[in-house]
Amino acid sequence: MLATLGFAPAVAVGQQSPAQPHVEALAADALDGRLTGSAGARGAADYIVSQLGAIGAQPLPGRFDFRLPFEFTAGVNDAGTSIAFGEAAWRESEEVQALSFSDSARVESEVVFAGYGLVVPESQDFGYDSYATLDVTDKIVVVLRYFPEDVDQELRGILSRYSGLRYKAMAARQRGAKALVVLTGPRSPNAGLTVPMTFDTAISGSGIAAASVSGTVGDALFEHVPDRTVEEMQAELDSGNPHVAGFAIDSVTLTLDVSVTREQHTGYNVAGYLPPTGAPVASDAKPYVLLGAHYDHLGHGLQGNSLARESERGEVHNGADDNASGVAAVLEAGRALADVERGRGVLLAFWSGEELGLLGSASFVDTEPVPMAEISAYLNFDMVGRARDNRLALQAVGSSPNWEGLIERANVPVGFNVQIQSDPYLPTDVMSFNGAEVPSLNFFTGSHEDYHRPSDDPAGINYEDLDRVVRLGTIIARNIANQESPLEFVRVEQVEQQGQRASLRAFTGTIPDYTAEVEGMLLGGVIEGGPAAEGGLLDGDVIVEFAGQTITNIYDYTYALDAIKVDEPITVVFIRDGEKHEIVMTPTARR
Amino acid sequence: MAEIGKTRAGIAALVMALVVGWAPAAAGQDGDGYAESDFLSRVRRLTIEGKRAGEGYYRPDGRMIVFQSERDPDNPFYQIYTLDLETGDLRRISPGHGKTTCAFFQPGSSLIMYASTQHDPESKALQAEELAFRESGQERRYAWDYDPEMEIYTFDRDTGAYDRLTNVRGYDAEGSYSPDGEWIVYTSMRDAYNRDLPAEEQKQLELDPSYFAEIYIMRADGSEQRRLTDVAGYDGGPFFSADGAKIVWRRFDEAGLIADVWLMNPDGSDQTQVTDFNSMSWAPYVHPSGDYIFFASNKLGFTNFEVYIVDAAGAKEPVRITHTDGFDGLPVPSPDGQTLSWTSSRAGGDGAQIFLARWDHAKALEALAAAPARGAGNE
Incomplete structure (x- = not known):
């Protein structure tokens, strides 16, 4: 019965999937979780380079190496931050610690306490501006972490979105403050503790010196405030009443000396090229089709984005699904595309730095080793090895009106129960290319309980369906490579501001x-x-x-x-x- | 084959039913112990492009499907497409203008039959009017208008030639071929236009022309058109059984509220009611084995249509197949009986699309054998 042909597996039963050796090689303990910039990541890049050679791919036009280096911030350290006022000074990290996005600077100035340091845009129909009655020009601003504790659910929903520390630092800087000091109030979670330096907000500075201080330092500062303790002040603010105002602490001059170092390392994207087989299309017809997958992962999961549970903390995060599966898909699609007619050239790209914030793909978009305007479409494969119930999500479909038809025709012989999702603002490399106005499509088989844990191993991979993802991607890429006109790009409106999610606690x-x-x-x-x-x-x-x-x-x-x-x-x-x-x-x- | 969910009469009747408290029983009907996955596996979405698609019918060799879809930005109405199930090649076979619906492959030839208003000089103006209406941001409840210009056509996939088979005022549509390809059974509302209607019937026509719909049969070249049913209320959606011995169709009551599945001989004799399901039971299609009939019913709720099967003799209570909120209907088995094509809103969005799944025939027979006798579960 031929109607069921579309359900036939690409590989006969009992035969090993061609994707399996790639997944097993990349997710091996020897590559140590493929953390960007590490020896493990370099080993993974070596493997990909050897496979590109086996496919018969060339380096990108005008290049001699498959590897494309980029510089990135590998970490951030507090190199000795101190705070002093009155007779006292502190320099231990339990008492004072730089915020990871801080500039290095020494600031000496008067102090203004600005409540929670919250500014809610007027569009929210709720007026809240901690700076409404304050002049903080050239001052050091002291604020509480989080947002008022006792407000109702609706207000929490609004305030929490503007309570991220980066957002608070920006608000202080825009009002002319020289530095920001953050104190976690006694009535909040993590009371009295300094804020750990997380890497995810550390990629660049914020144009202001910023540090967190302990409850001890906060109490010492409030000794200069007549009639009020920190706790009493916080209790007043916690009602959410927007008229509870901050105040200048006139009697002290504060010296904040923040020193952070950002380690610069080198990461490597890997990219290969399959030239057109016949007469190439004109450059204004966008002569390239790009397929990509990130090959980096979390190393031992010590960078702040691991979901390892207590008993497995620090183990190698092998990242078989995330994203050895995607790398295997691009390599195997590349192998298939090498054997078919191609009116457009096919680019096979493997990104590093994705887990650290899409660094590799962002660098590619910035430096344009191939002009973005000449790429007709980008197919991204991120976590494609855990298909269940025949489901495959195809995301960012809103980036071009041409995707639905391309997917429909290609999926007929492959037979996935495709889930069409329009939004291109995704936490994967599609974001970089959508931003560069390249019509993009993301293949994704869904999150799972081993996501970002050491247990994301090859044993969990559904190879039969991974092979079908390869078939679907191959057919779509081939059809784009051979269609006359390039895809049309559509800019999708972004529904919600990203980045403020850092306030989630x-x-x-x-x-x-x-x-x-x-x-x-x-x-x-x-x-x-x-x-x-x-x-x-x-x-x-x-x-x-x-x-x-x-x-x-x-x-x-x-x-x-x-x-x-x-x-x-x-x-x-x-x-x-x-x-x-x-x-x-x-x-x-x-x- | 017109979707009940989109009929004016159907919607009006159902809204009435809700107002007067005819609450479809949700409890108790779901407890037959089966899940969708007992009958359907490897569920997959087939059509993706465009606002909506539906009514996917197989070519007799099972390699191709013909369906209707709203996917042309310049035409807000359905057009007819074929989709090659091996290659994914898509071809629009209707001319691109006008309204079309209900296509079917002629066995043993390169012809596809469908219903269309393509000869109507007004058709492009109607498209522009509908597009302007949608552009204005307004939404109307999806309604099937039983355009009296709807006539049955064939398209020859080899020569590209169109041939008009019916030429009588009144909606002619919902056609399908006999297995030997020699006959077409179809639905016509010509009875509302070929005589002077008494005042009461004239009012009925303005309210709901589907009241006048009856089943007709003609030769594949359009000759020997003759009427098979003569009961007030919408008789529609006829299909031959795979052996050609029976025609299955759905018959509405006069109010357009309740529909049931019926069988008859191709000459109109021996008209037998198969279901008595006290709901809108429609879109029947006989499984190629002849053992049972697929249909759709809103037994479980106003807009929650589900696919059911019932034994061909109607001796047993129907067995529920789909278990997904929203619309699941227009079930069509593949010619080998191993695959089911149906139209479902399960993908979300505001229109339904065509889905395919592997069909477990053995499990269906088992479930039918275990089903209670008809009426046993009712008061």
Whole structure:
């Protein structure tokens, strides 16, 4: 029966998938988790280079090496930060620590306490400006971390979006402040602790000196404030009343000396080229098709974005699905494309630095080893090895009106139950190319409970379906390479400001399944020992109500997350096996 | 083959039903213990481009499907497309203007039959009017208008020639061929236009022309057109069984509220009611084995259509196949009976698309054998 041909596996039963050796080589412990800039990542690049050679690919036009180096910030360290006022001075990291995005600078000035240091844009229909009555020009601003603790859920949803430390630093700088000092109030989670230096916000400076201080330092400073302790002041602010104002602390002059060092390292993208087989199309017809996947991963997971649980912390994060699977897909698609007619040249790219913030693809877009204007389309493969129930998400489809037709025709013989998603603002390298107006498409088989954990191993890979992803990608790339006109690009409006999500501090341990098309939010997994798991939620549950808010999609869920409070139990209504259930869970603090 | 979910009468009737409290029973009907995955595996979305697509019918060799889809930016109405299931090659076979619906491959030839208003000089103006309406940001409830200009055509895939088979005022559509390719069974509303209607019937025509729809049969060249049914209310969506011995169709009551599946001989004799499901049970199609009939029903709720099967004799209660909210209907088995094509809103968005899945025939027979006798579960 030929109607079922589309369901036939690409490889006969019992035969090894051609993608499997790639996944096993890249996810081997020997490559040590492929952290960008590490020996393991260099080993992975060597493997990819050898495979490109085997396919018969060439270096990019005008180049002699498959490797494309780029510089990046590998880490940030506090190189000795101190604070002094009155008779006292502190320099231990438990007492004072640079914020990771701080500039290095020594500032001596008067002090203004500016409450939570929050500025909510007027578009939010809620006036809140901690600086409304204050002049902070050339002053050092002291603010509390987070946002008022006692406000209702609706207000939490608004305020939390503007409470990220980078956002607070920007607000202070825009008002002329010379430095920002952050104190975690006694009524907040992580009370009295300095803020750890996380790498994810450290890529560049913020144009202002910024540090966090301990409760001890905060108390000492408030000794210069008549009639008020830190706790009393915070209690007043915590009501959310926008008229509770900050004040100048006139009696002291503060000296803040912040010193941070950013380590510069070199990472390597790898890129190969399959030239057109016949007469090439004109350069204004965009003569390239680009396929890409990032090959870097988390190393031992010590950079702040690991989801390893306590017992496995520090182990090698092999990243078989994330993203040895995508690398294998691009290599095998490349091998197939090397053997077909190509009106356009095919570029095969392997990015590094993705896990550190899309660094490799951003560098490629900036330096243009191939002009962006000559790339007709970009196909990205990020986590394509864990297909379940025949589902494959195709994302960023909104970036071109041509994608739906291309996907439809190519998928007929492959037969995935494709989930079409329009949004191109994705946490993967598609973001870089969409920004450069290259029509982009992301292949994704969904998140899972081993995501960003040492257990993301080759044993979890569904090779039969990975081979089908390769077929689908190959057919789409071939059809683009041979169609007369390039794809049309459409700029999709970004719905929500990204980046403010850094303010998120409540941890639930839920892993959304982004491929799902359900009414509600389908869980692709729960983090073991996390609040969701403790509360009894399981992989496959569909959350339909969360802390009193109806959830119809992933966006509702992220908004609802903004509004929840650490250590405050919430009710979650979910569907399991067609039945409605309800549990209570208690979010914990994310440091 | 017109979708009930898009009929004016259907919507009006259902809204009425809700207002007067005819609440479809959700509880108790779902408890037959089967899940969708018991019958359907490797579910996949077939059509992706465009606002909506539906009614995917197989070529007799199973290698190609013909369907209707709204995907042309210049035409807000359905056009007819073929999709090669091996290569993914897509071809529009209707001329691109006018409204079209309900296509079917002629066995043993290069012809495809479909219904179209392509001869209507007004058709392009109607397209422009609909596009302007949509441009204005307004949304109307999706409605099928039973355009009296709808006539049955064939298209020859080898020569590209169109041939008009019907030429009578009144909606002629919902056609399908007999397995030997010699006959076409179809739906016509010509009875509303070929005589002077009494005042009451004239009012009925303005309210809902589908009331006048009856089943007709003609030779494949359009000759020997004759009427097979003569009961008030919408008779439509006829298909031959694979052995050519029976025609299955759906018959609405006069109010357009309740529909059931019926069988008859190709000469119109022996008209037998198969379901008594107290809901809108429509879009029937006989499995190639002849053992059972697929259909869609909103038994479980106003807009929640699901696919069911019922034994050909109608001796048992129907067995539910799909378990997904929204629309699941227009089920069509592949000629070898191993695959099911149906139209579903499960992909989200505001239009349905065509899905395919592997069909477990053995499991279906088992479930039908275990089903309670018809009426046993009712009061």
